[in-house]
Amino acid sequence: MNKRIAITSGEPSGIGPELMYHLSKLEFEDIQFVVLGDRKLIEKRASLYGSDFTISEYDKNRFEPQSIGNICIMDIPLNVESVAGHMDSKNAQYVIKLLKTASDGCISKEFKGIVTGPISKAVITEVIPNFTGHTEYFQNLTNTKKVVMMLGCDKFNVALATTHLPIKDISKTITKELLFEIVTILNHDLKTKFGIKKPHIISSGLNPHAGEDGHLGTEELDTIIPAFNELREKGIDIEGPLPADTMFQDKYIERADAFLTMYHDQGLPVLKYAGFDSGFNTTLGLPYIRTSVDHGTALDLAGKGIADAGSLICAINLAANMARRSIQE
Structure with a gap:
């Protein structure tokens, strides 16, 4: 090879x-x-x-x-x-x-x-x-429909559902179709590029406390949970949505092949605090x-x-x- x-x-x-x-x-x-x-x-x-x-x-x-x-x-x-x-x-x-x-x-x-x-x-x-x-640039050169940004350090990996978007645009951007694309690519590349036979993905919700049963936002109930349920039916091992403020605990880090966050500054501040000098970026898809x-x-x-x-x-x-x-x- x-x-x-x-x-x-x-x-x-x-x-x-x-x-x-x-x-x-x-x-x-x-x-x-x-x-x-x-x-x-x-x-x-x-x-x-x-x-x-x-x-x-x-x-x-x-x-x-x-x-x-x-x-x-x-x-x-x-x-x-x-x-x-x-x-x-x-x-x-x-x-x-x-x-x-x-x-x-x-x-x-x-x-x-x-x-x-x-x-x-x-x-x-x-x-x-x-x-x-x-x-x-690479996406256009290769006629790739969708790519996923995943950053990591020596402790854990974080993939992003959305990247460089204003906060006001994130909710309308996170659709069932988008989550299907993102999670499918993430799962596929963890298998084919990282050699992980059965990837375990842990995802945050969008809202504080992952919406708290709709009291702090309904995106989890309307979009994220239904999407994840269907992805599980297709054999993808995804856990969540979990509250972002408690997701990066050792008990989850030990089990996650990758975390998924809904937007750029939801996961990356934690990642860069954990390993700023050992950080890397990889493009999946x-x-x-x-x-x-x-x-x-x-x-x-x-x-x-x-x-x-x-x-x-x-x-x-x-x-x-x-x-x-x-x-x-």
Whole structure:
């Protein structure tokens, strides 16, 4: 089975290129990681952390597991020279090329998955006005109807029914059809990408106290509970809806393969408190593995060699574990 994973180095003026140094501190007997980006840029920025690494040129006909001291790079040249901390829209197409090359490589089976470094939506939208982010870009490239954002740390995973929506729009967005889509994708990918035979999903309600039998809102009674009952009839092991303020207890964490929350700030504050430096992001529903760092470009830290690589290492380890556990369909 192909266990080669692409790592996109991200916005060239941010911390992404220099964080690639930390790949040289990792060893995998069965996984090859290939960094996509400008070789000279990555070599220069990675050197901020030390010179104890070598760069090998990527050859798709030669499988080389990740070894300590090495960074394997597919050289994709910048459009213009990049200055740390100062974004330039002339490199927006370069960033897009990194993403498209990685995605195309997954579709052709050259890669098993992608780990994405941080990008700036602002600089890309100067050139591509309708660009909204990694997730939507990969979704459109692969003609995927629906994707699910799941974030996690070393303690638990949280999937989101809705993502970046104003609070006032959430209730009308959570429909029976949406919950069917979200939970079905979550259950499917926990099986096929995480190798969990019988996933156990625990979900929050929307309202305080999960609606308290309709006294604090009726969305649970009208939509969420009926949807979950039907999903259980289809063989999906979902528990809830539970009150969000008491859901993240050890007794639930021990049993949950993933939590589902109804909106972005219902679950993520808890997750980031529990493991901010070990956080990762994965996109479920795509035809390939995609994990990501859980932070931005950090322009203020770029070029200084002080950015923390914890999230990148977590995203790399997650991608490797998913590649090992994933089931070919």
